[in-house]
Amino acid sequence: MSTIVATTNYDRMKEVKEFDDSKLGAKGLSDSGITTIPKLSRASAKYRQANPPSCGNMGLFPGEVQALRPAGASGCRIYQQQRPISIQGGKLARLRASLDVPEPVDTEQIPAACREELLAWDGHATAVAQTVAELLAEGLGLPARRLISEGLLISRLIAGVYYPYCPQPELTLGLNHHTDPGMLTVLLENKVAGLQVKHGGEWVDVKPVPGSLIINIGDSLQIISNGEYRSVEHRVLANSLKKPRISVVEFFNVDKRDESGLLGPLPELIKPEKPAVYRSCTFKELHENFYSKGLDSKSMPDKLML
Numbered sequence: 663m664s665t666i667v668a669t670t671n672y673d674r675m676k677e678v679k680e681f682d683d684s685k686l687g688a689k690g691l692s693d694s695g696i697t698t699i700p701k702l703s704r705a706s707a708k709y710r711q712a713n714p715p716s717c718g719n720m721g722l723f724p725g726e727v728q729a730l731r732p733a734g735a736s737g738c739r740i741y742q743q744q745r746p747i748s749i750q751g752g753k754l755a756r757l758r759a760s761l762d763v764p765e766p767v768d769t770e771q772i773p774a775a776c777r778e779e780l781l782a783w784d785g786h787a788t789a790v791a792q793t794v795a796e797l798l799a800e801g802l803g804l805p806a807r808r809l810i811s812e813g814l815l816i817s818r819l820i821a822g823v824y825y826p827y828c829p830q831p832e833l834t835l836g837l838n839h840h841t842d843p844g845m846l847t848v849l850l851e852n853k854v855a856g857l858q859v860k861h862g863g864e865w866v867d868v869k870p871v872p873g874s875l876i877i878n879i880g881d882s883l884q885i886i887s888n889g890e891y892r893s894v895e896h897r898v899l900a901n902s903l904k905k906p907r908i909s910v911v912e913f914f915n916v917d918k919r920d921e922s923g924l925l926g927p928l929p930e931l932i933k934p935e936k937p938a939v940y941r942s943c944t945f946k947e948l949h950e951n952f953y954s955k956g957l958d959s960k961s962m963p964d965k966l967m968l
């Protein structure tokens with residue numbers, strides 16, 4: 663990748679393409695010993711002012727090392743997913759190695775190096791997600807298994823995310839602000855801070871607590887609970903520490919294969935005093951919305967608001 667020189671004729675898309683073509687990723691860039699970050703990953707001063715303490719228009723500094731999907735997909739292949747990330751004035755593809763395995767899981771398809779650990783993690787995280795889903799159903803006055811029985815948590819995606827040291831963390835972000843599109847997310851992180859949630863209009867640090875897991879409520883749960891549960895807006899600051907931040911994230915979602923399946927407020931939750939807040943959408947619409955939009959654009963509940 664070429665050195666970035668400040669000029670008045672800065673060609674952002676050229677730099678984006680060079681970065682993409684270099685296949686270095688944020689980790690490779692960080693490991694090469696850079697002391698300043700490329701211009702493409704810097705937020706404008708105006709944007710930073712509006713989003714203190716540090717904010718970029720994209721997360722250039724995560725390296726997603728691996729994403730594995732134990733269930734909910736039709737093919738069975740390892741692939742490099744070019745997932746477009748919206749940046750000022752264009753799109754940057756973020757490379758992400760993924761594994762799609764159909765149900766029932768053919769464990770042979772999972773790389774041997776992490777097979778045992780991955781299956782163990784999937785089992786534990788699923789048990790946690792199901793227990794949380796039971797408590798949340800009861801909180802809505804529903805039978806405990808209501809959210810689980812209809813396969814609302816059936817599709818699982820596991821992603822390992824690596825946030826390398828960033829020499830200028832105040833100029834960018836590790837991961838831009840967003841809400842998770844699914845039902846629930848179970849997140850395990852090492853002891854390196856960086857995750858923040860929006861609370862009362864302010865960004866609040868989520869301090870790592872050893873031995874704990876973080877559970878996010880996603881957009882799908884907000885929709886089916888008719889707005890009783892709200893998805894949480896979160897982001898990850900660029901990592902200012904020499905130690906990498908690592909997280910293992912498992913997303914629980916509706917069945918991705920069922921394209922015509924409908925997601926909307928559960929009928930039991932629609933009452934004369936609380937009519938439906940959202941219209942229903944197909945599972946296909948839900949997934950397409952997430953993969954076509956930039957992380958920071960309008961969330962699905964906002965789009966479905968009646």
Ligand SMILES: O=C(O)CCC(=O)C(=O)O
Nearest residue numbers: 823842851857898909911
């Ligand atoms: O790495 C983290 O802590 C958060 C990751 C996340 O929010 C996501 O992948 O949706």
Ligand SMILES: [Fe+2]
Nearest residue numbers: 840841842896
């Ligand atoms: Fe997230």
